[in-house]
Amino acid sequence: xxxxxxxxxxxxxxxxxxxxxxxxxxxxxxxxxxxxxxxxxxxxxxxxxxxxxxxxxxxxxxxxxxxxxxxxxxxxxxxxxxxxxxxxxxxxxxxxxxxxxxxxxxxxxxx
Amino acid sequence: xxxxxxxxxxxxxxxxxxxxxxxxxxxxxxxxxxxxxxxxxxxxxxxxxxxxxxxxxxxxxxxxxxxxxxxxxxxxxxxxxxxxxxxxxxxxxxxxxxxxxxxxxxxxxxxxxxxx
Numbered sequence: 001x002x003x004x005x006x007x008x009x010x011x012x013x014x015x016x017x018x019x020x021x022x023x024x025x026x027x028x029x030x031x032x033x034x035x036x037x038x039x040x041x042x043x044x045x046x047x048x049x050x051x052x053x054x055x056x057x058x059x060x061x062x063x064x065x066x067x068x069x070x071x072x073x074x075x076x077x078x079x080x081x082x083x084x085x086x087x088x089x090x091x092x093x094x095x096x097x098x099x100x101x102x103x104x105x106x107x108x109x110x111x
Numbered sequence: 112x113x114x115x116x117x118x119x120x121x122x123x124x125x126x127x128x129x130x131x132x133x134x135x136x137x138x139x140x141x142x143x144x145x146x147x148x149x150x151x152x153x154x155x156x157x158x159x160x161x162x163x164x165x166x167x168x169x170x171x172x173x174x175x176x177x178x179x180x181x182x183x184x185x186x187x188x189x190x191x192x193x194x195x196x197x198x199x200x201x202x203x204x205x206x207x208x209x210x211x212x213x214x215x216x217x218x219x220x221x222x223x224x225x226x227x
Contacts, residue, residue, distance in 0.1 A: 036218075038155075041202070041221070041223075042220055042221065043115075043117075043204050043206070043218035043219050043220045043221045044155065044204070044206075044218045045218070046215055046216070046217065046218075049215070087154075094208070094215075096142060096143040096162075096208050097208070098145060098157055098160055099145070099157070099206075099216060100157065101147075101154045101155040101156075101157075102154060103154050104154060
């Protein structure tokens with residue numbers, strides 16, 4: 001079973017920041033928080049991951065609370081192409097570790 | 112990120128036939144490959160994990176004799192749906208991981224299977 005809880009859907013205006021929350025209250029000390037997204041009828045795309053420090057890359061920023069029980073993915077300037085289902089996943093780091101997908105958050109970016 | 116391809120991208124077959132789906136890592140060696148299935152409006156469900164040169168590990172409820180997985184090389188894994196039935200119609204997605212703590216999983220574009 002997925003170890004995360006996300007809102008089923010969110011809306012965001014184009015050009016504005018999209019803040020997607022995720023609860024992972026049972027995360028263990030060596031588990032990372034991963035974010036993937038899936039655009040309709042495509043394979044998932046890796047976005048970002050982190051352990052306890054905030055992370056930023058060209059796609060997004062990841063803010064993890066100090067107690068690590070929740071996190072927020074931030075898309076700073078959402079575009080229509082960011083409309084997708086966003087999955088927050090908790091797991092050990094590494095390419096050999098399986099990903100267990102929950103239901104994710106359907107983000108709709110509106111013009 | 113690294114590139115994973117799948118072939119075919121879509122396939123339509125008659126009930127009772129077998130269908131093979133290929134998953135290739137194009138620019139990295141995938142020591143581990145994963146196969147997922149996704150029904151309409153649902154999330155991805157992991158079917159099995161395979162390591163190169165060894166037998167796949169199937170998730171609970173997935174029939175290993177129906178979904179045959181072969182991971183013959185570090186760049187190729189195949190999923191064969193044997194004696195396909197309409198309820199096997201789904202979106203099948205593979206992913207590959209290069210192993211090690213600093214390497215991540217990358218997903219293929221998916222294969223849409225429709226069984227008539």
